Amino acid sequence: MRWVDSHCHLDPEADLAQVLGEARAAGVEYLVNVGTDVASSRGAIEVAQANAGVWATAGVHPHDAAGGLEGLEELTLADRVVAIGECGLDYHYDHSPRETQREAFAAQLAIASRVGLPVVVHAREAWPDTFEILRAEAGSLTVVMHCFTGGPDEARQCLDLGAYLSFSGIVTFPNAPEVREAAALCPPDRLLVETDSPYLAPVPNRGRRNQPAWVPHVGAVVAEARGEGVWEVAERTTDNAVAVFGLDTA
Ligand SMILES: [Zn+2]
Numbered sequence: 676m677r678w679v680d681s682h683c684h685l686d687p688e689a690d691l692a693q694v695l696g697e698a699r700a701a702g703v704e705y706l707v708n709v710g711t712d713v714a715s716s717r718g719a720i721e722v723a724q725a726n727a728g729v730w731a732t733a734g735v736h737p738h739d740a741a742g743g744l745e746g747l748e749e750l751t752l753a754d755r756v757v758a759i760g761e762c763g764l765d766y767h768y769d770h771s772p773r774e775t776q777r778e779a780f781a782a783q784l785a786i787a788s789r790v791g792l793p794v795v796v797h798a799r800e801a802w803p804d805t806f807e808i809l810r811a812e813a814g815s816l817t818v819v820m821h822c823f824t825g826g827p828d829e830a831r832q833c834l835d836l837g838a839y840l841s842f843s844g845i846v847t848f849p850n851a852p853e854v855r856e857a858a859a860l861c862p863p864d865r866l867l868v869e870t871d872s873p874y875l876a877p878v879p880n881r882g883r884r885n886q887p888a889w890v891p892h893v894g895a896v897v898a899e900a901r902g903e904g905v906w907e908v909a910e911r912t913t914d915n916a917v918a919v920f921g922l923d924t925a
Contacts, residue, residue: 676909678894679705679916680887681841682761682795682821682869684715685729687722695726698887702909704728705922706887707869709761709795709821711736713746723755730922732795734760740771740779747783751790757920759787760795761821764808767800776801777808784812793817793919796838802829809836817919822871826853827860834865839919841867844877844885847896855900867919868893868912 680698685691685708698706708723709732710716716733723731733750735742751759762783764776771779787794794816798805802825809818818838823830824845833840840861846854858866870877870893872885877892891909898908917924 676702676891676906677913678703678868678890678909679707679913679922680870680872680890681707681819681867681912681916681920682709682843683707683872683887684709684711685719685722686873687718691722694886694888695729699728701888701891703887703890705730705913705916705924707732707757707916707920710734711761712739712742713744713750716747716750720750720753720756730755730757730920732756732758732760734762734783734795735779736761737763737765737776737780737797738768738770740776744779744782748786748790751786751792756792757922758793758795758819759783759790760819761797762794763797764801764805765797765799777804780808781812784808784816787816788814793819795819795821797821799824802832806832806836819867819919821869822875823857824851824854825857827856830857830860834862839865839867839915841869842893842897843869843871844875844881844889844893846893846900847878848881849878855896858897858900859902863911864915866897866908866912867915868897868908
């Protein structure tokens with residue numbers, strides 16, 4: 676089986692070669708390495724350019740929205756950048772003022788439109804504003820709802836907007852039945868899986884430092900929720916990720 680980790684944060688300062696080797700050994704052939712501010716996006720791109728099977732995004736996380744977007748658009752033109760993000764709204768932590776988060780989110784949707792890349796969205800405890808901004812600004816953009824944590828209602832609203840739902844280790848947590856319901860109703864052509872590593876390690880590794888090699892644990896629970904074979908989910912989510920991000924796997 677082949678997998679894509681559609682959203683991870685690789686640490687070039689840590690045991691990167693080992694992490695990539697273990698991913699490959701687990702069948703996780705392709706990785707999307709996600710930036711969270713201008714500096715980390717630059718770092719993510721460098722890792723992608725230096726390692727086969729790794730692509731990058733450039734974006735500013737809502738936590739870092741107050742730091743501004745200076746230099747971001749230029750980065751999106753770099754080789755192996757396949758999306759803008761992660762960007763969005765996080766009203767759980769409120770690390771940046773909400774108005775600043777909304778402005779940075781809308782501005783990144785505008786950048787994505789200008790440069791013609793999909794957008795990776797982080798939404799936490801901010802669904803109404805997220806939907807409002809996407810409806811107003813996303814136009815014909817391809818949208819990936821990363822680390823989807825909503826239930827069936829939010830899933831339907833995302834799907835109505837044409838978005839993809841990317842499921843993370845949260846789908847494996849016993850206290851997240853609504854996320855499994857969302858995974859069950861997601862059309863096969865809108866389904867993605869990710870680790871969001873090093874955060875949110877899936878069961879049975881919960882609490883440990885997460886890594887891309889564990890994306891099959893996410894896929895197995897998604898498959899169970901959908902009543903499908905694991906291989907089916909692996910194949911679908913791999914095809915979807917290659918298509919959404921335009922991964923040049925040749
Ligand atoms: Zn992330």
